[in-house]
Amino acid sequence: MIVGGSGRLVGEPIMKDLKEGRMALFTIAENVAKDVAYFHSCQAYGQAAEFLSQYGTKGSFIAITGHLKTWKDSETGFTKSAIVADRVNIPKSRE
DSSP states (O other): OEEEEEEEESSOOEEEEETTEEEEEEEEEEEEETTEEEEEEEEEEHHHHHHHHHHOOTTOEEEEEEEEEEEEOTTTOOEEEEEEEEEEEOOGGGO
């Protein structure tokens, strides 16, 4: 499933080094109404992760496209999901 969205970074991206390259974990807040926001857990790998490490700061408005990833948490047994951002962009008009 291809997903896309935009919002502000809730915090600084958390960078992790993997054998295959770098990974960024981040959350975006998407305003959907005056007092309503959805919070999306996201992951980025490779170039998208590097872009976030250089340009993504808390409060930055970003746009992402990617796909939905689901997995079963080994500690809790709950099913979790995150958006895997294949592309990350920081639109100039919202900064």
